[in-house]
Amino acid sequence: MYGLVNKAIQDLVVSGHGEQAWTNICTDAGVDTTQFVAMQNYPDAITYGLVGQVSATLGAPPEEVLKAFGRHWVKFTGREGHKDVFEMYPKGKEGLVSFLENLDDMHARMMMAMPELKPPQIYSERLSEDKLRIHYVSHRAGLGPMVTGLLDGLFEYFEVSATSEHLPADAGAGRDHDEFLVEFAHAG
Amino acid sequence: MNSSSNSPTPDRLGFDAELLDELFPFHIVCDDRMQVLQFGPKLQRVVPEIGSGLSLFDALKILRPSFVPDCEAICKRQEHAFLLESVAGARLRGQAIWRERERLILFPVSPWVTDSEEAKRHNVSIADLPVHDAAREFMYIVKLQRDAVASAARAYDELQSKKQEADRMRDAAIDANRAKSVFLAMMSHEIRTPLNGVIGMLDYLMNGRLDSEPRDCVSTARDSALGLLAILNDILDLSKLEAGKMDVITAPFDLIALLDSLASLFDPQAKAKGVALRVEAIPDLHPRRSGDGNRVRQVLVNLLSNAVKFTGQGEVSLHVSTAGDIVRFEVTDSGIGIPAEQAKHLFQPFQQAHAQHTGTGLGLAICKRLAVLMGGKIEYLPAPERGSRFVIELPCPALTEPLPLGEGRAVEIAFEGPDAARLAALLGQAGWSVGGADPVIRFTPDSTARGEVRCIPWKAGATPRRALPLQPIDQARLGKLMAAQTGLGANPLAESVGTILVVDDSAVNQRVAALMLSRLGYAVDLAANGEAGVEAASKRRYDAVFMDMQMPVMNGIEATLRIRSGDGPNRETPILALTANAFESDRVDCFNAGMNSVLTKPLQLKALAEALAALRPAVVHP
Numbered sequence: 169m170y171g172l173v174n175k176a177i178q179d180l181v182v183s184g185h186g187e188q189a190w191t192n193i194c195t196d197a198g199v200d201t202t203q204f205v206a207m208q209n210y211p212d213a214i215t216y217g218l219v220g221q222v223s224a225t226l227g228a229p230p231e232e233v234l235k236a237f238g239r240h241w242v243k244f245t246g247r248e249g250h251k252d253v254f255e256m257y258p259k260g261k262e263g264l265v266s267f268l269e270n271l272d273d274m275h276a277r278m279m280m281a282m283p284e285l286k287p288p289q290i291y292s293e294r295l296s297e298d299k300l301r302i303h304y305v306s307h308r309a310g311l312g313p314m315v316t317g318l319l320d321g322l323f324e325y326f327e328v329s330a331t332s333e334h335l336p337a338d339a340g341a342g343r344d345h346d347e348f349l350v351e352f353a354h355a356g
Numbered sequence: 357m358n359s360s361s362n363s364p365t366p367d368r369l370g371f372d373a374e375l376l377d378e379l380f381p382f383h384i385v386c387d388d389r390m391q392v393l394q395f396g397p398k399l400q401r402v403v404p405e406i407g408s409g410l411s412l413f414d415a416l417k418i419l420r421p422s423f424v425p426d427c428e429a430i431c432k433r434q435e436h437a438f439l440l441e442s443v444a445g446a447r448l449r450g451q452a453i454w455r456e457r458e459r460l461i462l463f464p465v466s467p468w469v470t471d472s473e474e475a476k477r478h479n480v481s482i483a484d485l486p487v488h489d490a491a492r493e494f495m496y497i498v499k500l501q502r503d504a505v506a507s508a509a510r511a512y513d514e515l516q517s518k519k520q521e522a523d524r525m526r527d528a529a530i531d532a533n534r535a536k537s538v539f540l541a542m543m544s545h546e547i548r549t550p551l552n553g554v555i556g557m558l559d560y561l562m563n564g565r566l567d568s569e570p571r572d573c574v575s576t577a578r579d580s581a582l583g584l585l586a587i588l589n590d591i592l593d594l595s596k597l598e599a600g601k602m603d604v605i606t607a608p609f610d611l612i613a614l615l616d617s618l619a620s621l622f623d624p625q626a627k628a629k630g631v632a633l634r635v636e637a638i639p640d641l642h643p644r645r646s647g648d649g650n651r652v653r654q655v656l657v658n659l660l661s662n663a664v665k666f667t668g669q670g671e672v673s674l675h676v677s678t679a680g681d682i683v684r685f686e687v688t689d690s691g692i693g694i695p696a697e698q699a700k701h702l703f704q705p706f707q708q709a710h711a712q713h714t715g716t717g718l719g720l721a722i723c724k725r726l727a728v729l730m731g732g733k734i735e736y737l738p739a740p741e742r743g744s745r746f747v748i749e750l751p752c753p754a755l756t757e758p759l760p761l762g763e764g765r766a767v768e769i770a771f772e773g774p775d776a777a778r779l780a781a782l783l784g785q786a787g788w789s790v791g792g793a794d795p796v797i798r799f800t801p802d803s804t805a806r807g808e809v810r811c812i813p814w815k816a817g818a819t820p821r822r823a824l825p826l827q828p829i830d831q832a833r834l835g836k837l838m839a840a841q842t843g844l845g846a847n848p849l850a851e852s853v854g855t856i857l858v859v860d861d862s863a864v865n866q867r868v869a870a871l872m873l874s875r876l877g878y879a880v881d882l883a884a885n886g887e888a889g890v891e892a893a894s895k896r897r898y899d900a901v902f903m904d905m906q907m908p909v910m911n912g913i914e915a916t917l918r919i920r921s922g923d924g925p926n927r928e929t930p931i932l933a934l935t936a937n938a939f940e941s942d943r944v945d946c947f948n949a950g951m952n953s954v955l956t957k958p959l960q961l962k963a964l965a966e967a968l969a970a971l972r973p974a975v976v977h978p
Contacts, residue, residue, distance in 0.1 A: 205512055207505045273436040276420035280437070280449060283470040283498060289422030303423055 169215045170285065171204035176244040177218050178204070180237055189225070197221035206248070209284040212308065231313040238317020242325050254325060261352055264326040268292040268302065268350075300350040312336060312346050319348060329353035379486060382448060384463040386412050388427045393460065401479040402467055403442040416440040416448070427461060430454075440465060446478040449491075466491050470498040536599050544592055545906060548936035549862060551588070552958030555581045556868030559961050563875060585958065590718040594705060597725040603940035604730050608755050609649025611641065611683070612782065615676065618653070622660050622672070631667050637676035639777060642754035645683065651726050652750060655734070658719040659687040659746050667691030667743065681753040682732075690743040694736065702736050723748075766792030771801040854899030855879040857926075859889030859915065860934060861907040865957070869902055869934070872961050876968070886910030890918045897925035900968065903951065905935045905942065913949045920950035932967055934959070 181190045194202045197217040204210065219237070223230040246254055253274070257263040268290075275287040288306035295301050304315055312334050319332040335347040376383060381398040390412045400406055405415035419439040424430045431454040440448040440463070450465030466489050469475040475482070475495070485492050558578035566574060596602040619635040626633035656674065663672040670690030677684045694702065703724035705717065727734040732750035766789045769776050779799065780790045856878045858869045870880040881898070883889040887910040893901060901919070905912040916931050933946040933954040943954050953967050 201516065203512060203516075205505060205509045207501070208509050272420065272422050273433075276437040276439055279420065279439065280468065280494070281498075281501075289420075291421070291423040305422065 169210060169212055170206065170282065171208045171210055172206040172245075172248070173215055174204040174210060174218060175206055175248070176241050177215070177222065177237060178202070179244050180240040181222060185226070193218065193221045193225050196225065207282070234311065234313040235317035235320070238314035238319075239321040239324070241314075241318060242321030246325065257326070259325075259327050261326075261328050261330075264322060264328055264330075265292070265294070265300065267322070267326070268300065298352040298354065302348040302350060304346045304348060306346075315346070315348060319350065379488070380450075380464040380466070381484065381486065382466050384412065384416075384465065386427075386461045386463070388459045388461070390427055390461075398484050401484075402446045402448070403444075405443055416442055419447070427454075430461060438463065438465065439468065444478070470495060533599065537601055540592065540595055540599065540601065545936040547588055548585075548957045549865070551581065551585055552936065553862075553864040553868060555585065555958040555960065556865075556872065559959075560868070560871045560875065563961055590722060593722050594718050594725070597722065597729065602726075602729060604648040604651055604726075605940060605943075606646055606648065608644055608646060609652070610643050611645045611649075611652075611676070611752070612637070612643035614649060614653055614656075615674070618656055618660060618674065621657070622664055625664050626672060629664065629667070630669060631664065632671040633664075634671060634673040634675075636673070638678065639781060641676060641678060643782070644755040645752040646755055647750065647752035648730060651730060652752070655723045655726055655748060656685060656687070658723050659685075659748070662719065663687055663689035663691065663744070670743070678754075681751050682749050683752045685748040685750070686745065687748075688743065688745045690741075693738065693743050696738075699736055699738075703734070765789065766795040768795035768798045770798060855881060855896075856900045856902060857881045857883065857889065857892055857898045858902045859883040859886065859892075859907070859912070860902070860904035861885050862904070865904065865934070865959075868959055869964075872959060872964050873902075875961065876965060886912060886915030886918075889915045890922075893919050893926040893929070894922065894924040898929050901926060901929055901931045902934050902955075903931050905933060905946075913945055916946075916949040916951055 178190055181193060191202050194200075197214075197220070199214055199217060219230060219233055222228075223233045226233070228236075242254075254267070257267045269292045271292070272290050275285075275290070279285050279287065286307060288304055288308070288311075291303040293301045293303065302315075302319075304312075316332055316334050319330075323330045323332075330350055330352045332351075333349045335341075335343060335349065337343050337345050377397050381396040382402065383396040384392060384399065384406070385394045386392055392406060392408050392410055392412055392415075394408060395406050403415050407415070417440070418424050418430075419441050421433045421436045421438065424433055430452050434452055434454060436451075438450055438452050440450075442448075447468040448463075448465040449468040450463055453462040453464065454460075455462060466485060467475070467478060467480045468491065469478065469480055472495070482492055482495075555578065558574055558581060561574045562571070562578055593602065615635050615637060619633065623633050660672065660674060667689045668691065672689045672691075673687070675686045675688070677686075703720050705721040724734055727748055727750065730750050732748065734746060734748045737745045737747060767783055769780055769783075769790060776799075784790055856873050858866055858873070858880055860866050860869065860882075861884050866882050866884075870882065873880050878899070881892060883892045885907045886903075889901070889903065890910070903912040903916055907915075910918075912933060912935075916933075919926055919929075919931065930952040931950065933943075933951045934957060935942055935946070935954060936957045946954050953970065955963060955967055
């Protein structure tokens with residue numbers, strides 16, 4: 169994964185637990201550095217190792233760590249020079265829906281600029297005025313909780329009141345990939 | 357090969373097939389069932405599996421957009437970028453355009469290669485790409501980006517390496533600094549300890565009965581030893597300052613008393629040379645200040661010493677004024693002055709303003725560093741006519757707490773003038789009611805003694821006995837004389853004998869202390885280490901305990917803590933530290949352990965007497 173992801177994990181840990189906690193986590197995870205170059209590609213194993221060590225050190229289940237990271241990612245990328253990506257969309261439900269509908273295309277264009285990037289496939293399907301089904305396929309397993317956190321972060325950024333439900337892939341239920349059902353609260 | 361030139365679709369497409377080939381040599385046209393109808397003349401080189409009549413998905417998969425399994429889904433994503441990938445991993449990028457009338461999808465795509473190696477692998481060259489195609493520039497941009505990232509990664513690695521090296525150097529510096537501190541402490545202790553014996557014994561002899569010639573010899577030896585001590589102190593002070601080991605404290609001190617003591621110290625020397633000494637301050641100078649009184653005194657002693665040394669006639673003056681919290685000391689003399697060339701290096705170590713004069717050349721360097729350490733500054737200015745002028749400005753905020761002395765009792769000053777005003781100010785600040793009814797003390801002038809105006813404090817109704825020189829007003833002597841004349845406060849001259857416990861592992865130091873204390877009228881018990889001291893202190897009450905710091909078995913700090921925390925008879929007894937080390941941190945350790953005072957070796961009788969006097973009413977000494 170690109171270093172930007174590991175930097176986001178670092179930012180999450182440091183903001184909540186300080187620099188020393190991050191240093192200890194890197195050491196315990198067997199990572200020989202505490203700083204990452206944002207645009208450099210690193211092995212996925214480093215990211216998984218860091219998440220695992222954060223979970224072990226802070227005593228939080230990995231799913232909770234991933235969820236917290238997903239939520240933090242929105243804030244972090246907004247701060248680390250990608251604010252303009254979000255600012256193209258107005259605050260509110262329609263802005264969020266539009267953002268989700270264009271997320272896949274954004275990934276496509278990023279893939280062209282960053283050839284080593286392997287983002288997940290995301291497709292947003294409108295079910296009704298207040299419901300979306302988000303189709304999610306990734307070659308990296310187990311990151312569903314992170315998407316839940318991402319959605320929470322997006323709800324917060326776009327200032328919408330909404331919930332999401334993660335439906336993992338289930339052949340018996342006719343799902344060959346993960347889905348997320350987003351439901352917006354009724355206004356008023 | 358099925359290219360557009362032989363394709364049945366040109367009419368269906370509705371535009372020039374040759375133009376399409378030229379603009380998009382890698383294009384693909386499919387029907388609404390995703391069957392390939394035609395493709396560009398260069399596509400098959402990159403995607404050999406493509407063929408007319410075959411399904412698009414037989415040769416290519418759509419990486420992006422996601423979830424576009426059929427024509428209908430593709431048509432809904434026409435605003436999105438399309439990325440296609442062949443079986444062999446060759447990638448194409450472009451878009452999808454649905455032609456409703458002809459029911460065709462046109463994919464104007466071109467190879468997506470990021471470097472020359474990939475281009476070669478998929479049989480693509482730059483020349484294959486049309487001029488308008490940004491893919492040409494894209495290859496260069498990606499390369500630049502990769503180079504920039506690699507450069508950033510290398511810079512980061514180098515930074516990490518430098519940081520590790522800096523950490524190693526920092527640790528080494530900390531170790532070296534620690535070693536230097538230990539060395540300074542050891543040197544201070546090892547040199548001062550024998551010097552303590554030398555000066556102490558000579559001091560003792562000086563205060564005994566000696567004939568004239570032996571007295572001169574002892575005096576010379578003592579002065580030489582004191583000179584050696586002064587040089588040692590200078591060297592150690594400068595070492596400490598340069599090692600960053602000198603601390604300054606912030607504590608209340610009496611500025612007027614300090615000035616008075618300087619006047620007393622230098623008055624005899626100045627008089628002996630026929631030089632006038634003037635120590636004066638602005639009339640409303642508040643005496644109680646916050647700062648490091650000892651260091652302020654050290655700086656002023658150095659400057660006044662130089663001023664008296666280098667002045668053969670005329671005057672040496674110290675003038676003190678304030679500007680807010682800053683106290684300004686101006687030391688001026690009418691001496692030989694300092695040549696302009698020497699003045700430039702005045703505050704550097706080992707610089708002598710006048711080569712023919714002796715000295716280590718460290719005094720002004722120490723003054724400068726001390727002034728800076730205290731948050732102030734010192735500068736040399738040529739005197740208006742001749743001589744030298746040093747100006748020192750130090751932050752010493754005034755403390756409003758008055759001197760506890762008068763407690764509202766009345767005093768009469770029966771003369772006028774600026775000195776009377778100064779005396780009134782001092783007494784007023786000390787809580788005396790000047791000009792109040794039923795004065796307890798009267799000050800009257802005595803103009804008979806050598807023509808000087810002196811004031812005589814005497815108890816109202818009693819016969820005056822002792823006179824106090826008015827110029828300069830010595831606050832310490834004033835207090836003592838007032839107490840002696842009136843009986844107010846503890847009488848410093850009262851005779852009393854007590855017993856003092858001296859805890860020191862050095863036999864020489866024990867003997868020096870015992871002799872001095874005996875001279876002051878005390879009986880002395882001795883203990884050779886802290887543990888023995890604690891033992892002795894548990895058996896009987898002492899009037900004071902003198903505690904050495906560095907001792908085997910148990911050191912002075914530990915022994916003091918034991919005495920203070922125990923239930924023995926000396927829990928509240930004054931304990932005075934005897935230390936050869938003069939580090940501020942050692943003094944702090946002493947006070948934190950419960951000691952009352954710190955005496956620096958080598959011991960001198962006068963300092964010993966003053967230390968004991970300062971402890972009254974706990975201790976009363978002869």
